[in-house]
Amino acid sequence: MAAFTARAGRPPGLGIVLVGDDPASHLYVNAKIKSAAETGLHADCSQLPASASLPELLAVVERLNQSEVHDGILVQSPLPDSMGADAERRVFDVVRPDKDVDGFHPVNVGKLVQNRAPLVACTPSGVIEMLERSQIAIAGARAAVIGRSDIVGKPMALLLMHRNATVTICHSRTANLPRVTSQADILVTAMGRAGFVTPDFVKPGAAVVDVGTTQVTDRAVVERLFAPGSKRRDAFGRRGSLVVGDVHPDVANVAGALSPVPGGVGPLTIALLLRNTLRAAEERLAAR
Numbered sequence: 219m220a221a222f223t224a225r226a227g228r229p230p231g232l233g234i235v236l237v238g239d240d241p242a243s244h245l246y247v248n249a250k251i252k253s254a255a256e257t258g259l260h261a262d263c264s265q266l267p268a269s270a271s272l273p274e275l276l277a278v279v280e281r282l283n284q285s286e287v288h289d290g291i292l293v294q295s296p297l298p299d300s301m302g303a304d305a306e307r308r309v310f311d312v313v314r315p316d317k318d319v320d321g322f323h324p325v326n327v328g329k330l331v332q333n334r335a336p337l338v339a340c341t342p343s344g345v346i347e348m349l350e351r352s353q354i355a356i357a358g359a360r361a362a363v364i365g366r367s368d369i370v371g372k373p374m375a376l377l378l379m380h381r382n383a384t385v386t387i388c389h390s391r392t393a394n395l396p397r398v399t400s401q402a403d404i405l406v407t408a409m410g411r412a413g414f415v416t417p418d419f420v421k422p423g424a425a426v427v428d429v430g431t432t433q434v435t436d437r438a439v440v441e442r443l444f445a446p447g448s449k450r451r452d453a454f455g456r457r458g459s460l461v462v463g464d465v466h467p468d469v470a471n472v473a474g475a476l477s478p479v480p481g482g483v484g485p486l487t488i489a490l491l492l493r494n495t496l497r498a499a500e501e502r503l504a505a506r
């Protein structure tokens with residue numbers, strides 16, 4: 219970071235765009251800005267009201283596309299439903315590919331398919347980083363990914379495949395899901411269904427990475443997942459809501475390694491976002 223700043227005469231810059239007032243999105247964006255500041259990166263946030271139109275949002279992205287001091291652009295999802303079902307795709311399509319630190323632009327997705335993407339989606343990259351740092355062998359392993367979203371499931375499966383895992387992508391229409399996932403040495407879940415993945419989904423000793431996050435406000439769900447007197451139940455009692463992953467807590471008794479939600483891959487996602495921003499900044503500086 220410091221070397222770039224010395225050469226360029228300014229720090230790497232990240233422009234975040236936040237639309238509406240989804241509380242979780244505000245939390246994520248604040249965490250990104252705080253981490254950026256701690257690492258010497260400039261990050262700012264352009265906020266639009268939930269009532270903003272898609273053309274208004276596209277105009278903000280266009281301003282950041284033209285900006286000399288923004289090397290990376292991140293439009294926080296989800297966007298308000300009122301913007302239309304294809305709003306996210308239309309936004310990701312107009313972010314300049316060389317500033318696309320989310321790795322969501324079709325050019326970067328296409329390059330990821332060919333294993334030559336300069337900028338790759340942050341959460342799946344964070345999962346790979348975590349597996350590698352934990353010395354979990356990916357090459358030759360059987361891996362299962364539950365969820366086929368553009369943001370996590372699809373890029374996750376591609377990254378695992380490029381590291382020579384044998385990958386199965388599972389989704390809501392997969393027949394006999396536990397039978398498929400319980401063959402996997404590495405299981406990554408990205409569904410957003412609280413506690414859905416129970417021990418019968420998991421091969422004993424497998425590495426399980428939970429990427430689902432669901433804000434639960436239904437007491438019955440919390441009582442199904444957490445024992446009376448447990449810390450998480452108490453926390454729900456105080457706050458009336460709880461962030462819960464896809465993976466049922468009992469999976470800890472079966473898995474060889476478990477990255478839970480909360481407390482798992484989140485900080486790595488942010489670290490990879492900052493790394494992508496620095497990469498984008500260096501590429502832009504070199505291209506001048």
Ligand code: GUN
Pocket residue numbers: 292293294295296320340341369
């Ligand atoms: N919302 C949840 N995860 C992400 C992400 O990785 N990038 C963006 N832009 N929005 C998100």
